[in-house]
Every structure is written in structure tokens, then in C-alpha cells.
Amino acid sequence: MNDSMRRAAAILLVILGGVALWWAGSGAPASASPNDAMVATIEAARERAAASDARLKPASRFEKGGWIYVHLEGDPGAMGYQHGYLLAPEIEDAFAAVSAGMMHSTERDWAFFRKAAHEMLWPKIDAEYQQELQGIVEGLRARTGSKLDVDDIVAFNAFEELPDYYVPWLNKQQKTAKAPNLKSPGNCSAFVATGSWTKDGLIVMAHNNWTSYRNGERWRIVFDIAPKNGYRILMDGFPGVIASDDDFGINSDGLMVTETTITQFEGWDPNGKAEFVRARKALQYAGSIDEYTKIMVDGNNGGYANDWLLGDRKTGEIAQLELGLKARKLWKTKDGVLSGSNWARDPKVLKEDTPQFDPANKKSSPNARRARWDELLEENKGKIDVALAEKMLGDHADTAQHKEEANERTLCGHVDASPRGVKEWNWQPYYPGGAVQGKVTDATLAKEMRMMARMGHPCGGDFLAKPFLAAHPEYAWQEPYLRDMKAGPWTEFRSGQAPKE
Numbered sequence: 001m002n003d004s005m006r007r008a009a010a011i012l013l014v015i016l017g018g019v020a021l022w023w024a025g026s027g028a029p030a031s032a033s034p035n036d037a038m039v040a041t042i043e044a045a046r047e048r049a050a051a052s053d054a055r056l057k058p059a060s061r062f063e064k065g066g067w068i069y070v071h072l073e074g075d076p077g078a079m080g081y082q083h084g085y086l087l088a089p090e091i092e093d094a095f096a097a098v099s100a101g102m103m104h105s106t107e108r109d110w111a112f113f114r115k116a117a118h119e120m121l122w123p124k125i126d127a128e129y130q131q132e133l134q135g136i137v138e139g140l141r142a143r144t145g146s147k148l149d150v151d152d153i154v155a156f157n158a159f160e161e162l163p164d165y166y167v168p169w170l171n172k173q174q175k176t177a178k179a180p181n182l183k184s185p186g187n188c189s190a191f192v193a194t195g196s197w198t199k200d201g202l203i204v205m206a207h208n209n210w211t212s213y214r215n216g217e218r219w220r221i222v223f224d225i226a227p228k229n230g231y232r233i234l235m236d237g238f239p240g241v242i243a244s245d246d247d248f249g250i251n252s253d254g255l256m257v258t259e260t261t262i263t264q265f266e267g268w269d270p271n272g273k274a275e276f277v278r279a280r281k282a283l284q285y286a287g288s289i290d291e292y293t294k295i296m297v298d299g300n301n302g303g304y305a306n307d308w309l310l311g312d313r314k315t316g317e318i319a320q321l322e323l324g325l326k327a328r329k330l331w332k333t334k335d336g337v338l339s340g341s342n343w344a345r346d347p348k349v350l351k352e353d354t355p356q357f358d359p360a361n362k363k364s365s366p367n368a369r370r371a372r373w374d375e376l377l378e379e380n381k382g383k384i385d386v387a388l389a390e391k392m393l394g395d396h397a398d399t400a401q402h403k404e405e406a407n408e409r410t411l412c413g414h415v416d417a418s419p420r421g422v423k424e425w426n427w428q429p430y431y432p433g434g435a436v437q438g439k440v441t442d443a444t445l446a447k448e449m450r451m452m453a454r455m456g457h458p459c460g461g462d463f464l465a466k467p468f469l470a471a472h473p474e475y476a477w478q479e480p481y482l483r484d485m486k487a488g489p490w491t492e493f494r495s496g497q498a499p500k501e
């Protein structure tokens with residue numbers, strides 16, 4: 001008997017046992033629902049069978065500082081299975097929150113997103129990532145008996161690109177009447193510095209993730225990925241998604257990667273390759289800034305268009321890849337600092353890819369934060385290190401009002417505190433979103449595949465859902481998914497970490 005036959009036999013035995021119990025129990029009027037008992041028995045058998053799956057052997061999971069650390073290892077299918085199995089409860093929960101948000105903002109049903117995933121995205125996904133995505137479904141089903149299939153998981157992986165890039169493009173194509181006002185997101189504050197800007201002359205990289213608190217509170221995974229092919233990866237991420245997606249990661253060949261999203265970006269290429277696939281592939285296979293750029297540009301679909309901030313710890317060089325769809329620009333330096341807060345700067349990208357963005361409006365969130373990065377980084381030239389970068393990510397200086405006040409214009413974003421919201425992203429006043437977590441690393445840590453991460457607002461402030469919803473009933477639709485987001489401590493993670501470390 002092979003393993004799978006043994007498992008099948010074991011399950012059958014338990015099922016038969018359950019049926020016998022059900023028959024025995026059916027005569028006794030006081031017993032609990034016999035059907036429930038049988039279902040529970042079958043569930044338990046399936047979980048036991050799945051837990052002994054050989055594919056799970058190299059994988060592990062533990063929780064620390066508010067984060068869930070998972071180690072995935074092996075061929076693509078096995079890594080997917082491990083991911084789906086180890087994070088099954090979190091994937092089910094995140095899928096519910098994310099899909100609700102996608103449907104709410106676009107006024108499209110879930111079948112629409114499944115179709116886009118199946119017909120447009122899936123055929124262009126590299127075979128190894130198709131296997132990994134299928135593996136996630138298999139692992140998820142083995143653990144929870146989930147009904148989600150691969151179209152659901154692909155649409156879910158594309159949650160940053162389908163609603164805010166594909167749908168507005170499609171609405172325009174189809175001249176959709178009363179189309180909802182969809183805006184590409186503006187996620188994150190970040191910088192990468194090197195040379196005379198940092199304390200030790202080596203690269204320092206920092207990033208905080210801006211998103212809705214609804215999604216952001218779930219952005220708490222640290223993935224340690226040891227793929228059969230390509231480089232080892234340490235990155236933060238989202239349950240069920242194969243790319244980091246807010247994008248902070250390092251690989252074992254020395255590449256350091258983060259980004260901030262380009263505000264008011266417009267455009268989509270239905271024949272292109274999904275951004276989440278390109279971003280994962282680039283982190284797994286690129287050993288240099290040029291290789292990274294090549295992979296990101298290859299099949300660019302315009303989805304989730306970012307200003308990529310890159311570092312190569314082998315050379316000390318840093319770069320900014322402003323990746324529009326119609327235009328793009330790559331800057332590189334071995335002595336400088338490159339910051340991001342959701343603005344494009346190349347004249348051609350601004351003109352062709354972000355026609356509505358106003359770089360001169362000093363009061364907008366992207367531009368006010370840009371001014372603050374310039375100020376803060378200049379003040380600290382030559383002193384920048386990991387500890388200082390952690391502090392910078394929690395900064396509350398509003399350059400438009402010239403005062404300290406956590407709001408939509410501060411590096412550590414608190415849009416829930418802003419009567420203005422962020423109109424460039426269609427975030428209404430007091431939108432429950434902002435900086436949801438932060439990460440920092442430097443060349444020395446990256447060489448040992450280590451990074452620092454803090455869950456929640458990088459300043460340490462808590463977001464509490466109940467009082468927020470009471471004060472802002474306009475966000476009541478989020479009530480089933482919106483949870484408290486309490487800040488954890490700055491916590492160190494590294495590749496190959498054991499649970500007690």
C-alpha cells in the first residue's frame with residue numbers, strides 16, 4: 001500500500017466508525033445531532049490524514065510579536081501545499097475580508113473576478129507559480145475542507161491589481177454607466193540609503209505598509225521561503241498570497257527590495273503577466289538590480305504600478321525603478337538616498353501614466369510625505385541605521401500644517417484621524433486606513449537573512465475597531481471584517497529561525 005492508499009483506507013475506517021456511531025446513537029433521543037457527530041468525525045480524520053502528509057515535513061509555523069512566521073521549502077507544489085495548510089484559517093479569514101472589499105469598491109460580483117483570474121491571468125502565470133497556487137488550494141482543502149478553488153485563489157492573489165487597475169480600465173473600455181470612482185491605491189512610505197548617507201556606509205532599507213486597516217491587520221505573515229529553484233527569500237506577506245505584495249523582502253544573493261505605489265496611475269494591459277507573479281519571480285530569481293528590472297518589465301501588465309526601491313548589498317548600489325506601463329525610468333547610485341511615498345517623478349511617467357496626479361499640491365498625502373522624507377533624511381545624513389529607520393517609520397510630522405499630528409500626511413499614516421481623507425486614492429474622510437506595519441533591514445542583517453518588523457502602526461499606536469465604528473457609521477459595511485489593530489514590538493526575524501528564537 002502506498003501512502004495515499006493508506007490514508008484513504010484510514011479515512012474510510014473512520015467514516016465507517018462514524019456511521020456505526022450514528023446508527024448506534026440514533027435510538028437514543030437525548031444524544032446530540034448524529035449528523036454533526038459524523039461530520040466532526042470525518043473532519044478529524046481528514047485533518048489527521050493531512051497532517052501526516054510528507055509534503056509538510058520541512059515546513060513550520062510559529063507566532064512572535066504579533067507576526068506569524070512560516071517556513072516553506074521544496075518544489076513549488078509542496079511549498080504551496082505547506083502555505084495552504086499552515087495558514088488555512090488565516091487564508092479563509094483574509095479571503096472573506098479581501099473579497100468583500102473588492103466587490104464593495106467595484107460593484108462587481110465575485111464571479112467577475114473568478115472569470116478575470118481564469119481567462120486573463122492564469123494562462124500567463126509561469127508553470128511553477130501555477131503549481132504553487134494549486135498547492136495552496138490543496139493544502140487549504142486538506143486542512144479545513146475549504147470550498148475555495150484555484151480561480152478564487154488567483155483572483156485573491158491579484159487583489160492589489162484587479163479592482164483598482166483592471167476594473168477602471170475595463171469600465172472605460174466598456175463605457176460603463178455610473179461606474180464607481182476607482183483609484184489606484186497609494187500604499188506605503190519607504191526609503192533605501194547608501195554610502196555617505198548611512199552610519200556604516202552600507203545599505204539601509206525601511207518600509208511601512210499603508211492599506212486599509214481591514215486588510216492591513218491581516219498583513220502579518222513573515223515568509224521564509226527555501227525554493228527548490230532560485231534564491232532563498234525572507235519577506236513579509238499576506239496569507240494565501242505568493243508575493244510579499246506590500247513588498248519588503250531580501251534574497252540570499254544580496255538583493256533588497258521594497259516599493260511604494262504610484263498614486264493616480266492609470267492603465268492596464270490584459271495581455272500582460274500579473275504583477276504578483278512578476279514581483280515574486282523577481283525576488284526569487286534576481287541577483288542584481290538589472291536582473292530585477294528585467295523580470296519586472298517582462299510582460300508588465302501595468303497592475304499595481306510601483307516605484308521599486310532596490311539595493312544590492314554585494315555592490316552597495318541602490319536604485320529606484322519607476323515602473324509605469326507606457327513609460328518607466330531607472331535611477332541608480334552608490335552614494336545617496338531614494339525615498340518613496342506614492343509619487344512618481346519622471347516627467348514622462350507623470351505625463352503618460354499618471355495624468356491626474358498633481359506633484360505641486362503640497363497638501364496631498366504623497367507630496368507632504370515626500371517633503372517630510374527630504375527633511376528627515378537630510379537632517380540625519382550620515383547617521384542612518386536600523387534603529388533610526390525604525391523611528392522614522394513612526395514619524396508624525398505634518399509638513400503641510402507644520403506641526404506634529406498623526407494624520408494622512410505623516411510618514412506613519414493615520415487616515416482614520418483625518419477629516420480630509422485622501423481624495424487621490426478615493427479614501428473618504430476618516431477612512432480606516434494608514435500605516436499598518438513596518439519593516440527595516442540593512443546590508444549586515446540582510447547578509448545573514450535577518451530583518452526587523454513591527455506589527456501595527458510603526459509609532460506603536462493602537463487602532464480600536466469598536467469606538468471607530470461607533471463614531472463613523474459610514475464604514476459600518478466593514479464591521480464584519482474590521483478588527484482591532486494593536487501594535488506589537490519591533491521584532492527580529494531571520495531565515496531558518498526556530499520557534500523559541
Ligand SMILES: [Zn+2]
Nearest residue numbers: 406412457459
Ligand atoms: Zn503613527
